Amino acid sequence: MKCPNCQSENADTAKFCKKCGTALSKKSINHEEMINSMGNTKSGDNTTKIIIIALAIIAVVLAGAFAYMFMSGDSGANDSTSNTAPAAKNTTKVNDNQEKTASSEKTAQPTKTSMSILxxxxxxxxxxxxxxxxxxxxxxxxxxxxxxxxxxxxxxxxxxxxxxxxxxxxxxxxxxxxxxxxxxxxxxxxxxxxxxxxxxxxxxxxxxxxxxxxxxxxx
Known part of the structure; x- marks a missing residue:
């Protein structure tokens, strides 16, 4: 461990600094270890943040996809309605033709096949x-x-x-x-x-x- 006074390296079991004689406590924390620990903590926080951001992005993408599907469904319904309209018009035309044919048949006069001597x-x-x-x-x-x-x-x-x-x-x-x-x-x-x-x-x-x-x- 390092001496808190002169920063000299000492054995982990040493009780006094071999350079300046400062008493070493087992509770003393190596400065580098503290830095590494802080770095690891920061790294862990960054990883958590990245995960949260990634989840947020995924949520936004999924929400956009659902919204697109919903709008596409409405458009499909509208398209279906518009496609049905011409069929209805064609049916009307067919009915009109049938009515015209029936009217023609009513208008046409049968050939006279009877005649009397008067x-x-x-x-x-x-x-x-x-x-x-x-x-x-x-x-x-x-x-x-x-x-x-x-x-x-x-x-x-x-x-x-x-x-x-x-x-x-x-x-x-x-x-x-x-x-x-x-x-x-x-x-x-x-x-x-x-x-x-x-x-x-x-x-x-x-x-x-x-x-x-x-x-x-x-x-």
Whole structure:
């Protein structure tokens, strides 16, 4: 140990300084040891401070990470909401298209497939050999409609023609004008009218009794 008076080195078991004779106490502390001890204490304090600072930094980093995750979660939710919006708009468009289609179907008018013989007249010349003319009224609402007309003429129960099927179009006045294909040797006393649509579907038929003479006869 060192002498507290002259700082001379002495054995740890010496009771007096070998240089100046100062009494040495076992409780005397080596100055260097005190310095080292103080240094060790300071080192320990510094280590503790470093650990505390490191923990504080870690805590700050973790807090920042949690805050970022929380904000990202909110952003994701917003993104999800914004992504859902176009889908809703597309659905609206689909519904609009469906409504437009349904409206078009309601607006579209079905093709008229029925027509009735409402009246008309038959005309013949002054001779038996003159052709017979038929005017058949089906209504002005059917103007421009394509149909097929078949008329059988007969006299005393005997056929005067073969009943050809004649394509015709309803005139603006609602009439069909049909001329017999041939002249007959006798005036017809009966006519049977068959009215077909353009697909040869029978729509109406009418039987007309005639006087076997020339001129115009209405029915």
């Amino acid at each position: 009246g008309g007249s038959f005309s013949t010349g002054s001779a038996d050999a003159d052709k017979t003319y038929a005017q058949i009224y089906v209504g002005k609402e059917n103007a421009g409609t394509d149909v097929i007309v078949q008329i059988y003429y007969s006299r005393d129960g005997n056929s005067l023609n073969n009943g050809n099927m004649v394509p015709a179009t309803v005139h603006n006045d609602g009439y069909l004008y049909i001329t017999s294909a041939d002249a007959y040797l006798y005036y017809p006393d009966h006519a049977t009218i068959n009215l077909y649509d353009s697909s040869s579907n029978l729509m109406d038929t009418q039987s007309v009794s005639l006087s076997p003479r020339s001129g115009t006869q209405t029915f």
